Amino acid sequence: MALDQLDGELEDQEESSEELYEQHSFKIDGGQEPLRIDKFLVARIEYATRNKVQKAIDAGRVLVNGKTTQSNYKIKPADEIIVYSHYEKRGERIEPQPLPLQIEYEDADLLIINKPAGLVVHPGSGNPDGTLVNGVAWYLQQQNPEISEETLPRFGLVHRIDKNTSGLMVMAKTDQAVTSLAKQFFNHTVYRRYIALVWGDPAEDEGTIIAHIGRHKRFRKLYDAYPEGEYGKDAITHYTVLERFGYVALIECRLETGRTHQIRVHMQHIGHPLFNDDFYGGDRIVKGTVYTKYKQFIENCFAICPRHALHAKSLGFLHPTSGQQMRFDSELPADMDQLIEKWRRYVKAKGDLIVESK
Structure with missing residues (x-):
């Protein structure tokens, strides 16, 4: 394994992870x-x-x-x-590009960025540029032209979230900050809280999913859960039900590990795929009937939030220099907020009860 680069695309690794x-x-x-x-x-x-x-x-x-x-x-x-x-693709260079960045916080050591859905985090197969890292590279070089991939590997990228997942990410601005944050991610001490809308009505108000995650054995672009631990890497997700809408539920997920597609795979594993997740079966009617009005309602919901309903809402870690506990929170993006409100109105109109978790 290369010390600072891995031969081949990150997405093609047998056992990848959100931590880089x-x-x-x-x-x-x-x-x-x-x-x-x-x-x-x-x-x-x-x-x-x-x-x-x-x-x-x-x-x-x-x-x-x-x-x-x-x-x-x-x-x-x-x-x-x-x-x-x-991890880094051998020979791949990042081209700095002026791109809009939603920066929530910045100091001499790090950036907190609220990534919109649809934005790829780093260059890869099919996405050679126009990514978050291309924009961060440009932004950092405007502050210090001496910054390069040699002085700051991957321009401070230490973790990632999926293209169609929105929410908070931390980027390092110094090599020392990279080291500190990378260790925290690897040791699973970073606080990460996600909000998701999932299909179905979970039986319990809260629970923990423990199942290894690795490449799907037939479909290589997908990942799968292996509860016996015979394949993949260990993965642990804690979830709490925030609101119940009968056919779907709003949940909070807290990660102990950061495997690729972890929340999406784990929730599918227990029978509650993410709403409109086209990789893991959430982009069709999973719960409820298929009569015309309900089907139209679901299609309207898909149109409001045309991606899997997952947002990285909170992020916490120890500051690389001061050691101070840092904690950041973000609002739900408009598409998920509108989707949830639409379900609330639907349930109310149907005369059902919205059951808030304890």
Whole structure:
């Protein structure tokens, strides 16, 4: 695995995740002769170079026995080495482009951006430019022309959300902030709260879904849940029902892990796919009858929110420099807000009760 790049598209990885960093771990055996750590890592990590390893060490992304180190440190038996590296397509360059950004907060270390639905986070297959990262690259270079992919890997990208998911993202503005945030995402200490409209009426007011997530074994563009843990990566989603509309329900999801399509796959797994999720069966009538008026109502709902109804509402983490607890919240976007109000009116008109969760 490359230290700061992965051969091939991120979307084509067997086990991808929303976090864009991974961890390499090494336990030095008893027969190891003293050897500089940078030389050791170049020999052990595919596509790594001495320069990239040294930059990772300088940025604090290499730990020896839980502490940062220096390039000239000589490893010894029983040392435990952890390397944080980020996925990146080899040879792919990000072209800075002036694009509108909805910046909710900014300081010397980071940006909080409210991403609209429909905007791709980073360049990839079919989306070579016009992405969030292209816009952030332009924005940061207006502040400091010296910023580049060499000085700030991926222009500070440490996590992502799906193209058609709206909501909050954090971007780092310094390599040190990248390191801090990447570690927090990898260690699952970042607070993430999503709001979703799902099909059906969950039996319980709250619950936890524990099932590994990995590529679907037949349809490679999809992901699937593997509750026995025989495939994929561990994934945990907590959910709470906020409002019930009979045929659909408004829920809050809190993530312990950040696997690709995690909420979408987990909710489909328990029989409650996201409303209008065309990947996981939510873009058809899942609950209710198909008589003409109801069918027309659902089609009107799809037109109001022409994407899966999921919004990254809240985001929290420790500030990379001060260590202060940071917490950000966002309003629901207009399409989801209008969709929910339409369901409220529909239920009221039908004479049913909206049951708020306890």
